[in-house]
Amino acid sequence: MRVSLKDVALHAGVSIKTVSNVVNDYQHVTPGMRARVQASIDELGYQPNLTARHLRxxxxxxxxxxxxxxxxxxxxxxxxxxxxxxxxxxxxxxxxxxxxxxxxxxxxxxxxxxxxxxxxxxxxxxxxxxxxxxxxxxxxxxxxxxxxxxxxxxxxxxDNVAAARAAVRHLIGLGRRNVAFIGARRGHSQPAHLRLRGWRDELDAAGLVADSRLVAATDGWEHADGARAMAGLLDSGRRPDAVFAYNDLIAIGALRALSERGLRVPEDVAVVGFDDVAEGRFGAVTLTSVSPDxxxxxxxxxxxxxxxxxxxxxxxxxxxxGYRLEKRESTLGTSGALAHSRGPTPSAG
Known part of the structure; x- marks a missing residue:
């Protein structure tokens, strides 16, 4: 049978009101009395009726x-x-x-x-x-x-714009100049528009061309969408040397397409994702990603x-x-990522 406040009160030799005060963590209970009631709660296995508490x-x-x-x-x-x-x-x-x-x-x-x-x-x-x-x-x-x-x-x-700018700034700092954006929503201005704006703003700030031909729209934000978009960019004849993806799933799909074309990551194309999901940390090439808190x-x-x-x-x-830019093998390579993991990750926020 369910243990009640009355059962705890009888076991501890106190009033039901005192037990209620302890259960609800009221301040005006002496430490000795609190310990006494808590011992009875633990011994009897009393569980508060949270539903009743909320209904009151x-x-x-x-x-x-x-x-x-x-x-x-x-x-x-x-x-x-x-x-x-x-x-x-x-x-x-x-x-x-x-x-x-x-x-x-x-x-x-x-x-x-x-x-x-x-x-x-x-x-x-x-x-x-x-x-x-x-x-x-x-x-x-x-x-x-x-x-x-x-x-x-x-x-x-x-701040999606600032986070996107941090990702693109990282790629530019590695010497990349043809940075693509994958994941603009086909037929929609949102929700990818803030990250797309950050991509554009950072390229402009660096004096680089925000080439619309390097923006790949997708129907969704899954692995397959990223793989198709990456393949389309490669087939267009304007191959990027870096990719900033709307999210990690698109980035992982892009990694697959690059591998199938025989391109090395990050030597030929560096890739940054967004969201820092667990899958991106355990692939054959670990994924650099914006990590929201x-x-x-x-x-x-x-x-x-x-x-x-x-x-x-x-x-x-x-x-x-806040957020952080977690830098891994998809932009730093194996040796660079290992060196980075030994030092602190600077906050991008």
Whole structure:
């Protein structure tokens, strides 16, 4: 049978109120009394009823997390971090898969599950500002990702332009002059436009031509998209000596296409990705990548939801977590990457 507060109180010889104060970590409990009650909790195996605790506050104890691609390792890693961050506040995460479709993102953002959630963390792909302006639901909403909206909702994302510039600056610093960008979304201006802007801005700052013929659009952001785009660039007759990819999956696909053409990485073509997913760290050629602070993104998202629930009025903030450029074999080669791993990785943020 489930152990109750009453059982713990009887075992410890104290009142139920005292046990409740210890369980809820109230300050006005003496150290000796706290230790006594905790010993009974441990011995009896008491587990707080988190559902009841949330319901007493008029809440469900659930935060929804809506992501475009559950199969994408970046989103899988980010989801894990958000689940961990929510658990620290005794919250459960309900995971939703929008597939990056506008209709699904509208459905989620308009609150079709508001009866069972206390807040929503959404990473949109196709959602437009007008879709959110018409939102009448009062459940706290926090936005993630590269798409930007001038709206009264907290938006948590690294500085994508600055991060892209850091990646391209690294390539230029290695002597590369024909730097391609792979991953512009075909038929769309977002969400790749900030990283594309960073690519262009850094080339301009270095006095190099931001050649539109070296921008390869893709239909998606998977391995196959990167491989096709890389092959298309090579077939165009304007071979780059470096590639900055929208994300790691595209970069890994590009690595495969380069290998199939007999080109060496990084000797012939250097490659930088974005997201720093685990797969990129364990390939035949380890991938240099922009590494967003996923743990910070998760913590900030959960804290934003809870702050709004507790009456905070700070909405519409643009919150910038940190990032690093992790330099590995795809730009430094084997010896360079080993030497780099022995020293500190400078912050790019």
């Amino acid at each position: 506050k008029g809440r469900t104890g659930i935060i929804a997390l809506a992501l475009p691609e559950l199969g994408n390792p970046y989103f899988a890693e980010l989801a894990t971090e958000i689940i961990n961050a929510a658990a620290e506040h005794d919250y459960t995460v309900l995971l939703d898969h929008t597939r990056g479709r506008r209709d699904q993102e509208i459905l989620v953002s308009q609150g079709f599950r508001t009866r069972v959630i206390d807040g929503l963390v959404l990473s949109p792909i196709e959602l437009e500002a007008e879709d959110l302006r018409s939102r009448t639901e009062q459940v706290p909403l926090v936005l993630l990702g590269e798409r930007e909206y001038d709206l009264p909702h907290d938006h948590i994302a690294i 996923k743990a910070a993104i998760a913590r900030m998202a959960v804290e934003s939801v809870l702050a709004q629930l507790n009456g905070g009025e700070q909405r519409g903030r643009r919150i910038r977590p």
